[in-house]
Amino acid sequence: MNEQKKYEVIKSMADHPETANKDRAALVLGCTKRHINRMLQGYLKNGKEFFIHGNRGKKPATTISQEIRQQVIDLYRNKYYEANFEHYTELLKKHEGINICASSVMNILESVYILSPKVTKSKRKRIKHELRAQKAAAHTQKEQADIQANLVAVEDAHSRRPRCTYFGELQQMDATPHEWVPGQVWHLHLAVDDASGMVTGAWFDTQETLNGYYHVFKQILNDYGVPYKFLTDKRTVFTYKKKDAPSDDKDTYTQFAYACKQFGVELESSSVPQAKGRIERLNQTFQSRLPIELRLAGVTDTHKANEFLHSYIKEFNEKFALPLYGIKSVFETQPSQEKINLTLAVLTERTVDAGHAIQFEKKFYKMVDHKGVQVHYRKGTKVMLIKAFDGSMFVCVNDKDIYALDEIPTHEHKSKDLDADYEPPKPKKRYIPPMNHPWRKQDFSKFVHSQLHRIEEDLKSAC
Numbered sequence: 001m002n003e004q005k006k007y008e009v010i011k012s013m014a015d016h017p018e019t020a021n022k023d024r025a026a027l028v029l030g031c032t033k034r035h036i037n038r039m040l041q042g043y044l045k046n047g048k049e050f051f052i053h054g055n056r057g058k059k060p061a062t063t064i065s066q067e068i069r070q071q072v073i074d075l076y077r078n079k080y081y082e083a084n085f086e087h088y089t090e091l092l093k094k095h096e097g098i099n100i101c102a103s104s105v106m107n108i109l110e111s112v113y114i115l116s117p118k119v120t121k122s123k124r125k126r127i128k129h130e131l132r133a134q135k136a137a138a139h140t141q142k143e144q145a146d147i148q149a150n151l152v153a154v155e156d157a158h159s160r161r162p163r164c165t166y167f168g169e170l171q172q173m174d175a176t177p178h179e180w181v182p183g184q185v186w187h188l189h190l191a192v193d194d195a196s197g198m199v200t201g202a203w204f205d206t207q208e209t210l211n212g213y214y215h216v217f218k219q220i221l222n223d224y225g226v227p228y229k230f231l232t233d234k235r236t237v238f239t240y241k242k243k244d245a246p247s248d249d250k251d252t253y254t255q256f257a258y259a260c261k262q263f264g265v266e267l268e269s270s271s272v273p274q275a276k277g278r279i280e281r282l283n284q285t286f287q288s289r290l291p292i293e294l295r296l297a298g299v300t301d302t303h304k305a306n307e308f309l310h311s312y313i314k315e316f317n318e319k320f321a322l323p324l325y326g327i328k329s330v331f332e333t334q335p336s337q338e339k340i341n342l343t344l345a346v347l348t349e350r351t352v353d354a355g356h357a358i359q360f361e362k363k364f365y366k367m368v369d370h371k372g373v374q375v376h377y378r379k380g381t382k383v384m385l386i387k388a389f390d391g392s393m394f395v396c397v398n399d400k401d402i403y404a405l406d407e408i409p410t411h412e413h414k415s416k417d418l419d420a421d422y423e424p425p426k427p428k429k430r431y432i433p434p435m436n437h438p439w440r441k442q443d444f445s446k447f448v449h450s451q452l453h454r455i456e457e458d459l460k461s462a463c
Contacts, residue, residue, distance in 0.1 A: 198317050
């Protein structure tokens with residue numbers, strides 16, 4: 001239209017030079033008088049063809065070919081489905097060699113009404129309005145069904161709040177259940193630093209368990225040190241409010257919280273999701289990105305998934321975490337591996353039976369000293385059983401003696417009377433940690449009964 005307007009104005013001036021007004025023509029076309037003279041000369045020399053732009057009919061050098069556009073659509077529908085568009089752009093560059101920007105990917109997919117799982121509410125509303133208009137104009141039920149199938153459900157976002165000042169000041173921790181691989185729902189235990197947004201620990205388990213959070217805690221201690229505070233939800237792994245528990249070992253609060261107490265880490269719990277929005281948003285991000293990565297890596301079980309997390313978390317932090325050179329760290333020095341192993345333990349009270357043995361998890365154990373020789377205590381003796389992080393088991397008796405535990409097999413492996421190659425078992429020296437660790441029953445019981453709900457129970461019983 002601009003070319004036609006220029007042609008008409010300049011032709012009129014060339015046909016009627018006696019009435020031509022170049023100042024008026026410059027005002028009409030929005031150009032200078034000098035350019036009017038240039039167009040007059042071009043028209044007199046080349047005619048109407050002078051006004052045809054040189055780029056007419058040519059595609060820009062940055063035009064994405066129809067073949068690439070169709071490939072982007074097909075790959076998303078068949079291979080990278082459910083990925084958000086930013087993540088999908090990264091996957092195209094990494095795995096398919098297609099290097100285009102995220103806005104182009106968004107335009108290509110939205111042209112066929114494929115919406116991102118992270119689409120905004122305003123855009124979803126606008127797209128829905130367009131789809132309703134198309135649906136009303138559709139002639140067949142198949143067309144209506146195809147249009148409706150393009151809408152993708154969107155989860156609500158969580159509100160933001162200012163970050164903490166220091167790296168290690170606050171670790172938000174949570175576990176999110178999700179179908180990470182087809183047909184299997186696992187719980188991903190996560191910890192994120194509030195100041196930097198860095199994922200400091202991650203572990204897959206079939207359920208939200210103390211073992212999963214212990215693995216995350218151990219990763220933080222090994223990689224960074226002792227944090228200042230944990231912020232969690234009010235799961236029974238962290239806090240416990242049931243009043244009719246059969247025994248103290250059922251009170252799971254005393255396990256993780258007691259380990260935090262030994263390391264000097266504060267533990268705070270909140271049932272309000274907005275109070276720990278950083279970890280809630282991280283859960284959404286992992287649910288959007290990680291299933292696609294696990295599917296491409298061929299991961300089918302939690303063991304391989306936990307191995308995959310080691311490399312994936314490093315890539316994730318490089319992309320999303322804030323640089324640490326501008327944030328001061330308040331992590332304390334990393335404790336020794338022995339202290340970590342003995343502190344991240346499960347503590348429970350047990351009673352010695354008539355066979356001088358202890359029952360735990362449907363198995364029987366005998367107490368042995370550092371020389372491997374069994375020791376005996378009276379029936380009914382109360383002991384504190386300790387299951388360390390690596391699975392090794394110890395027992396504390398009378399708050400002063402520590403022994404190792406050996407499982408008592410149901411049957412002897414060989415008969416001393418009927419097997420010719422029978423050799424009597426020889427006692428083996430066992431490593432037993434020194435009694436400088438807070439495994440005393442008195443300290444543990446004092447911590448259990450110092451909890452708020454325990455104090456309330458004691459007051460009620462006293463009344």
